[in-house]
Amino acid sequence: MSSDASISLPPLDLREHRLDNGLRVLLNPDPRLPLVAVNLWYHVGSKNEEPGKTGLAHLFEHMLFQGSQHVDTNGHFAWVQQAGGVANGSTWYDRTNYYETLPSHWAELGLWLESDRMGFLLPALTDEKLENQRSVVMNERKERIDNQPYGRGFERLHELLYPEPHPYHWPVIGYMDDIAGATREDVETFFRTYYAPGNAILTLAGDFDPDRALELVERYFGPLENGPEPPRIEIADIPVEGPIWEEQPDTVDLERLYLGFRGPGWADEAWHATDLLTTLLGSGKSSPLFHDLVYEREIAQSIGCWSLPLEECSTVAVVATIRSESSAEEVYEAVWEHLERIGDEPCEASDLERARNGTLTSLFGGWEQLDQRADALNQAALYRGDPHTLEQEPTRYLAVTAESILETAGRIFRSEGEAAVTVVPDDSDRTDEGAP
């Protein structure tokens, strides 16, 4: 299928602009459906926090849904929903995004809402709102992490893989004490430092007239003043001193292994090979890790291998839930057999084709969801400087060879660079009866 003509994205109608205040604007008109995705990326994430004040970027994201000078406290969602739209935001290590997908005749509403919170947030900020959202976020952390079996596994892996003061060390949601301690002053400073037009990219994708859209963007965002250039972060590149092995007791019955390495970032030349490498190894029932460990040897209940692309680098991980009859040590040894093999001998052509075809299928599937496409455009614009690079994604994946997989695997899967966290049943606080 590698030479198939259907393996390309539709031609990308993409226009780029920059307003005088520094806001970058990407317009991707596509009339297929009567929808418009309004998607705003700010170049700030948990990476911009400091130890002791973790979770601020995410808490701040919550505050952006609490109204601004011209939008009531619950007005953001209320306005979007009465229009038949959906809205949300998310915080990640390197960026924070805010988005609405609206019926296309309501596109201007999205611009009104986003420009109001970009330009007029602080007049609407109150202690009461902050208090409330601090509490919501603390509940969010409990729901997603502290009250979930294995909830702290990935968090601990990142702590080990990125020793302090590396800014990928702490979790995006932050530590509980830090969330509890966030002050109004912290939030205001954060806004003034990072939430300026010059630190953001606005993408519109979907059913709109680009000239009219640009006019509207200019009307709503043009008058906003740019702020000072945000401080650059110095990344202290402290290497992992692997191999690290750590056990983490938790309320679980089955052990789970989190094995991690650092890989190349999303904008790196080697990213596509890294992505295919991990998909090849652990995605699907015909992948070597699943077939050998879950199916043949029956030592793992489930296994996955993936690469999490960040701006500075990526986290490459193998995560396996261990069968009761086996142990994390046994699975760890078995995983390493595969990691070594793929760094020693060229992979099977059929394995590479499977990984590539699966990746391209999801790429095409994601492309037709407007909110995902707008996100992808912003990601390419922010990390690679050029959203047009998305047009070459299929070609870049097709260019990955068995040799580049071999080379990439050899570079990433090194024992000196590895960290492993095994989540194990916590026997210490177990009463003998009733406890699941």
Add this chain to the structure above:
Amino acid sequence: MTVLDRSRPPGPDQPRDLPFPPFEHRRALPGLDTFLAPLEDTALITLRLLTPGGAHHDPPGLLGLAGFTAGVLDQGTEESSAFEIASRTEGLGASLSISAGWDSLSVELEGLPKDLPALLELLAELVLRPSFPEAEVERVRGRRLTEILRRRTLPGNLASERFAAEVYGADRPYGHPRIGTEEAVSRIGRDDLVEHYHRFVRSPGATLVAAGRLDPEELFERIGELFRDWPGGQAPTDPTILPVPRDTLSTAVVDRPGAPQTELRVGHAGPPRNHPDRTALVVLSSILGGKFTSRLNLELRERRGLTYGIRSRFAGRRGPGPFVVSTSLATAGVGTAAETVLRELRTLQEEPVSEEELQDTKRYLIGVFPYTLQAADDVARCLARIATYGLPDDHYDTYRERIEGITRDDVQRAARRHLHPDRAVIVAVGPEEPLDEELRGISAPVPP
């Protein structure tokens, strides 16, 4: 240039309509119906075969049988091994998922349009010629037993399972975990799987749904050829689902010592999916706990900060599926949350919703319709609902009109008929002692 007035939101432009895409509904064979939706410009193609073999048929001693059958279906056919099936699917970049819901056992394939012929052949092979190899049955059994073990530690799962058991009975359809119990899954034999397959999967009453870039004529003909051996006759009858009779509010606590939060469920049995009040219930649930600005979310999250979120839903099932409010929250807030939920249910029965709330909600539900139809798989999901719940073919053509037609009276009438705060089940999973305290003396608000 005039100064921009930001104090009021901009209004809408001219709307552009998106009708639900046309599709062909034709019976291919006496026992096999088809829904085929040709869609231009969609990236992927979806095939879904829905068979009557859902978990509602699980016999009391063999709970988990339908799910087990689904788990073995792609583990070997007369022609191919488990590995060959996975390699073929994944080699095409396609994804295969076989699962047993309550109402049906379904096989779903999603891939590139050019691979439609290959995907259809694979589908036919899986459902017409599975071989249930002994060794694979044992492998799947091992994985399912381990999965049961894993789920025992998931608080949300514990809450939902206990809630279902309280509402329908622990060994009854809708009441047991679909994965089954350790005991039953250990006992299920190959013969049981084969029997379930012949009675309920390769069975009359099946439907094949396809959506994406396809030629309906060509596909229809090909389905007729590939599935020509599909049995005809009478489709199996649904089992009768009888919720546990209750006339008072009841509470159940599952102890998780030291848990930092509590998982809470409040609800009771509701009407089947094809009940005429369904449209009013969609509006009602959206107001109560469906959308972000729902009454419950605004009260418990945005006003009180007790939770990250709270949701309500009427599950869509062929039988009387549950109505449930779910949240995960600080244990110290459980009493307040449970009382708030019961009070809001009562309020919906006693007071009509405001005209503004009704109009906002209707605008939301109507406006968001195109957003839910972006990909071929989205359209396939709608067609699968028409087939599973026996809805009229124009269900989605008239959906927005029906929402538009709902009045404040309709919502209140539906609340009176389908909400039962005085005999709801409350399930809390968290530290027992404080939870007993939180739930002590809790009662449904009395009607005036």
